[in-house]
Amino acid sequence: MRDQFLDSQVATNLIALGDPVLYEVHEMSRPEVAGELVQGISIVHPGRVGAEYFMTKGHFHTVLATGELYMCIQGQGMMVMETPDGDWAVEALRPGRVLYVPPGWAHRSVNTGASLDLVTVFAYPGNAGHDYGTIDRQGFRKIVVDRGGAPEVVDNPRWSAPKPGG
Numbered sequence: 001m002r003d004q005f006l007d008s009q010v011a012t013n014l015i016a017l018g019d020p021v022l023y024e025v026h027e028m029s030r031p032e033v034a035g036e037l038v039q040g041i042s043i044v045h046p047g048r049v050g051a052e053y054f055m056t057k058g059h060f061h062t063v064l065a066t067g068e069l070y071m072c073i074q075g076q077g078m079m080v081m082e083t084p085d086g087d088w089a090v091e092a093l094r095p096g097r098v099l100y101v102p103p104g105w106a107h108r109s110v111n112t113g114a115s116l117d118l119v120t121v122f123a124y125p126g127n128a129g130h131d132y133g134t135i136d137r138q139g140f141r142k143i144v145v146d147r148g149g150a151p152e153v154v155d156n157p158r159w160s161a162p163k164p165g166g
């Protein structure tokens with residue numbers, strides 16, 4: 001995760017100081033075929049790397065034409081989303097909110113709370129797969145940072161725009 005954060009020096013220091021767990025995923029794996037639903041729970045712990053909140057790595061689905069359903073059951077956060085064309089959206093996560101990530105949208109959850117875990121339940125098609133490489137290369141267009149105690153969505157200065165045609 002170190003290179004996912006804007007301030008990779010602060011991330012490096014945090015790793016040297018004990019390498020905290022940023023998030024956990026517990027899932028009921030199912031056969032990786034269309035028709036199945038993989039279900040599970042994602043727990044993003046509270047904390048920051050510099051101004052940037054703890055978050056998941058984030059990914060596209062390998063089979064782009066697969067969506068995902070999330071429901072937040074605890075905490076406060078944001079779902080940062082992006083298409084291969086660079087369109088973006090950020091939606092609030094709060095207890096009881098159901099969030100649909102449509103096919104084609106990369107997704108990353110961010111815990112903007114001060115002390116609670118951000119807990120979401122998710123379900124996605126068994127054949128979706130996870131493409132982490134694209135986000136590794138280009139990052140997300142938007143990042144969520146703390147500004148004076150409140151979360152703010154800002155441009156990621158390290159984002160590299162997707163190349164036309166992939």
Ligand code: PA5
Pocket residue numbers: 025040042056057058059068107108109122124130
């Ligand atoms: O399938 C999902 O989108 C979730 O289960 C995520 O995998 C989970 O929140 C962890 O994020 P990531 O897979 O990007 O590390």
Ligand code: NI
Pocket residue numbers: 059061068107124
């Ligand atoms: Ni997913």
